Structure formats: structure tokens, C-alpha cells
Amino acid sequence: MLTEISVAAVIVFVCVLLHVGGLMLMAEWLFKRRDYLEQGTRIRHSLFIVLLFSGILVLHVSETVLWALFYCSRGLFDTFETALYFSLGSYTTIGYGDVVLAHRWRLLGAIEGISGVLLCGISTAFMFAVINGMFQVRYNIKQRFVLHNQTSKTL
Secondary structure, three states, rough: OHHHHHHHHHHHHHHHHHHHHHHHHHHHHHHHHHHHHOOOHHHHHHHHHHHHHHHHHHHHHHHHHHHHHHHHHHOOOHHHHHHHHHHHHHHHHOOOOOOOOOOHHHHHHHHHHHHHHHHHHHHHHHHHHHHHHHHHHHHHHHHHHHHHHHHHOOO
16 A cells, blocks of 8 residues: 555656646746736737636646556556546546546545645636736726826816
8 A cells, every 4th residue: 555655646746746837837928928918908818818728728637647657557447548537537536436446556546636636726726816917907907097097187
């Protein structure tokens, strides 16, 4: 059991590094485009949200692929598709139960589920922060517009 938990810890560690690293790259990408975003329209903001969502989805799928690769490397499933199906079900905590790990390795499915939930939470927090920032930008633009109109009327 200690071997299986140690293996799971290594995979979780790699997934967390991949996830946080990916989110940091996306954040840096956004920071570099801050001026562009501040001049943006709702359509531009929506496009950025779609791009971020797509990037986050790629991160999550990549992490499930890592788990599936491990399952295949140990011969725990007959095909990569079955390993990926199990991994996606565990990561998202859907877990239909139609495909299961061998008794010795079954804790990995639960650990993958816990890490998947936590990483999805980090992604949700990141998207919330970005959308909140975009609302703040839109609010500031509207405030400047209102202030400019009030100043113009008094002159």
C-alpha cells in the first residue's frame, strides 16, 4: 500500500506543478495584454475568457492523460482509451464503476479524484479572479466616462 500511495503522491505532485505552472503562464499572458484588455469591448473580453477556459481544459485533460499513461505503463487496463476513460471518471469524481482498478491499485482512483477536485477548484478560483478583474476594468472605464461627461458639462 505504501508503494501505491507513494506513486500517487508523485503523480499528484507532477499534476500540481503542471497545473500551477500553466495557470501562471496564462496569468502572465494576461498581464502582458492588460492595456489591450482595458481598451477592450465585451466581445474582446469574452474571447479572452474562452481562450483561458480552453487553456484550463487542456491542463485538466493533460493531467488525466498523465494518470492514464501510468495506468497503461503498469498494465492496469487493456487499452489507453480504457485507462483514459477511467482516469477522466476518477479525476472528475463521476466514477461510473464500469471500469475499476485492480485491488492493489484501487486507492489511486480515490487519490486521483481528490486531486482532480482540488485542481478544478484552483481553476475555478483563477477564472473567478480573471472575470472579477474584467468586471473591475469595465467598471473603471464606465466611471471615467461618467466623470468625463460630468466635467464636460460643467465647463
